[in-house]
Amino acid sequence: xxxxxxxxxxxxxxxxxxxxxxxxxxxxxxxxxxxxxxxxxxxxxxxxxxxxxxxxxxxxxxxxxxxxxxxxxxxxxxxxxxxxxxxxxxxxxxxxxxxxxxxxxxxxxxxxxxxxxxxxxxxxxxxxxxxxxxxxxxxxxxxxxxxxxxxxxxxxxx
Numbered sequence: 001x002x003x004x005x006x007x008x009x010x011x012x013x014x015x016x017x018x019x020x021x022x023x024x025x026x027x028x029x030x031x032x033x034x035x036x037x038x039x040x041x042x043x044x045x046x047x048x049x050x051x052x053x054x055x056x057x058x059x060x061x062x063x064x065x066x067x068x069x070x071x072x073x074x075x076x077x078x079x080x081x082x083x084x085x086x087x088x089x090x091x092x093x094x095x096x097x098x099x100x101x102x103x104x105x106x107x108x109x110x111x112x113x114x115x116x117x118x119x120x121x122x123x124x125x126x127x128x129x130x131x132x133x134x135x136x137x138x139x140x141x142x143x144x145x146x147x148x149x150x151x152x153x154x155x156x157x158x
């Protein structure tokens with residue numbers, strides 16, 4: 001499954017990038033991310049300690065009376081400030097896990113009202129929830145656009 005979403009915000013691209021480069025900020029605007037805490041002193045093969053930051057991320061989705069939670073260890077594998085960031089699932093338990101990849105690209109909008117455009121791509125390689133997970137994510141994306149734009153614009157105004 002791959003989902004691509006865009007949003008525009010009335011702020012400089014550097015200001016918008018600050019909200020997507022650090023997973024710790026995601027619970028403030030993305031409801032399905034209930035927790036995202038930095039991890040210290042852990043590493044996986046190809047992820048030497050101290051080189052790429054990692055986070056413990058708790059995801060929670062609900063459809064009607066059913067709720068599902070998932071905990072992921074995500075590492076930042078690309079960090080091109082203030083344009084692009086990529087996070088990938090990298091568990092340390094030695095087992096094979098479904099891949100999760102989140103990419104965010106921020107660019108200045110070249111038109112009179114100025115601002116920035118955020119393009120996010122989420123890829124999930126598992127098949128367990130298929131269309132159900134995709135629907136939950138698409139619904140949450142719609143709700144989160146407004147929350148993120150408001151947070152960025154409030155911070156810019158202060």
